[in-house]
Amino acid sequence: MKRRAFVSSLTAWPVAAAALPQSEEGKIRTIAEGFLREHGVQGMSIAYGRDGKIDFEAAYGFADAAGTEAVTPQHRFRIASISKPFTATAVMECIEEERLRPDSKVFGPDGILGGDFAGDLAAITVDHLLSHTCGGWTNDKNDPMFKNPRMNHAELIAWTLANQKLTNRPGEHFAYSNFGYCVLGRVLEKVRKLPYEALIKKRLLEPCGISSMQIAGNTLADRRPQEVMYLTPKANAAYSMNVARMDSHGGWIATAGDLVCFASQLPLLLKKDSIRTMTTPGLNAGYARGWYVNKVPNCWHSGSLPGTTTIMVHTAKGMCWAGLLNGRSEKLGLALDKLMWQMGGVVKAWAL
Helix, strand or coil, X not given: CCCXXXXXXXXXXXXXXXXXXXXXXXXXXXXXXXXXXXXXXXXXXXXXXXXXXXXXXXXXXXXXXXXXXXXCCCCXXXXXXXXXXXXXXXXHHXXXXXXXXXXXXXXXXXXXXXXXXXXXXXXXXXXXXHCCCCCCCCCCCCCHHHCCCCCCHHHHHHXXXXXXXXXXXXXXXXXXXXXXXXXXXXXXXXXXXXCHHHHHHHHHHCCCCCCCCEECCCCHHHCCCCECCCCCCCCCHHHCCCCHHHHHHHCEEECHHHHHHHHCCHHHHCCHHHHHHHCCCCCCCCECCCCEECCCCCEEEEEEECCEEEXXXXXXXXXXXXXXXXXXXXXXXXXXXXXXXXXXXXXXXXXX
């Protein structure tokens, strides 16, 4: 995808299919820079578009703590839980190809990943993991994904199944689970016979024209080219996690434009019925399979890690956007969501 870029004198680097009126671009810049000051965040990247086309892309503030490296639209951020829609889309594609079924068992003698399991563990299906209804492993202080950082995927899964029992029967209760999406990543690897990162690049990213996404490193020394720094009140909080192990639930880095290219091209990747299934809520009226949803219907996902706040949105009218911050604080995610709607509303030509 070709993008025409120019450098702004006010630390913003917009990239647009057709330049916005200067007054609208100026209003967006003013809103964005005011937001950074109000919330004490160092840098931001945003993108808006539809149908695989970027209508506007810009960055504000700084990528580093010293305030010497200006953020550009080419800078990559940890996207945290926005990784889940990518995993869900890859699973739905496998279901379309009849490599998986929604009711395919995951564990036990008849399960994709096998193992000597019975009872409720052996009852967990692919759809239970997709819809966060597997019955346990909740995103809370006992989240397995933030424990045993030296374990690899297989070791962590074995430890979790042995030490953290289910709290509900599968299919009866919604509980947001990072671990469930970690397991889905391993299901995909088993079915596709490729490492998770490679299969997502081949099946989803390449068809959408996305080349800059990859799984993040863990430490500051592992910082990728054109990746921002993650700034936290507690020193090193962003660099003391096994982010790479979070691959299928929270491990990707991307530009805001990458996320818009993906969200706006779901019909390129999946059939209408699959998209409908993926975005239709189940036990939780506000969450479907890898996407938050509402009655409009809009669908989206947010992300949060130490030093990271993100959002990706696909509206019912087909407009998509993404906003990425290299900071995190209480309620910043809600503020970012509101900000993206506010800035998008400035452009008269866009139907949000």
